[in-house]
Amino acid sequence: MKQVFRFFAGAGAFLAGLCLAINALTAQQTVNAQQAMQKPLTSAEKRVIVDKGTEPPFSGKYCNFSEKGIYTCRQCGAPLYRSSDKFDSGCGWPAFDDQIGSAVRRIPDPDGQRTEIVCAKCGAHLGHVFSGEGFTAKNTRYCVNSISMVFVPADTATTTPGNAATPRAIETAIFAGGCFWGVEYMMQKLPGVASTEVGYTGGHTANPTYEQVCSHRTGHAEAVRVLFDPAVVSYETVAKRFFEIHDPTQVDRQGPDIGDQYRSEIFFTFEAQKATAEKLIGILRAKGYNVATRLAPAGEFYPAEQYHQDYYLRKGTQPYCHAYTERF
Ligand SMILES: [Zn+2]
DSSP, X not given: OTTTTGGGHHHHHHHHHHHHHHHHHHHHHHHHHHHHHOOOOOHHXXXXXXXXXXXXXXXXTTTTOOOSEEEEETTTOOEEEEGGGEEOOSSSSOEESXXXXXXXXXXXXXXXXSXXXXXXXXXXXXEEEEESSOSSTTOEEEEEOGGGEEEEETTHHHHOGGGTTSTTOXXXXXXXXXXXXXXXXXXXXXXXXXXXXXXXXXXXSSSOOHHHHHTTOSOOEEEEEEEEOTTTSOHHHHHHHHHHHSOTTOSSEETTEESGGGOEEEEESSHHHHHHHHHHHHHHHHTTOOOOOEEEEOOOOEEOOGGGTTHHHHHTOOOSSOOOOOOO
């Protein structure tokens, strides 16, 4: 389905382009807000981050650490790695086999042998990257100093909703609204969104593959897990974006994509999200939209295959069936 209907892309690409231009203004403000939150580096942090030192093996606080969340740059707050990409290399430093988007830049190390990794946004020294070691299927090991990162738990705001304005708290939102390539792309453009991941949820089988979900026998929807900073953007704004980038009146389809895996559904991660979603649906219904969006508590989220992640960012193309439409 996705391959056949690319020709629908024209109008959508134009609208998405407009949307991008509008949001570009506020992206820098987001970065500035993040930078303002950073405390000055300690001398130990400076020795690694600025002077490109290395912390002793097995000494860092994230070496033996497996909580769910994201790892951000200690110096500028940029999201660098996901806990889902972390693995135990036994080497004495935190290891990841993938990075978030293009958050990490590789440069030849002055030693002429290794490849140094730095934060793409601020240049902070992170560590080194190695390949061909066979630790995981991606065959890549980002070997990162703990001291260069700040871990942000995915459920900080979920467990303490009354504390949602705490700087650096990260909240999780999960949306299904048709092909997850397009939903992810449009969500990535929203200032305050720290990271996104496409996957499958809402069904009844464990570890589904894309082919299984397409077979309609798993009950799963194509969905996007959005991690955002509630100090920068509210859940209400994130949910409004969801309702304005897909057509919430369509049942078990989205444009050319037909099937229950393309249904419109919000998986709320705590009760306040549900209340907000109900309020927005009420507003849309009052405006005459026959909203088909379902609401369900978030269950297990299974990340999709790597080739589905950041699809449009990697391809450099625009979604074929998702574009911004003002509805509020
Ligand atoms: Zn940085």
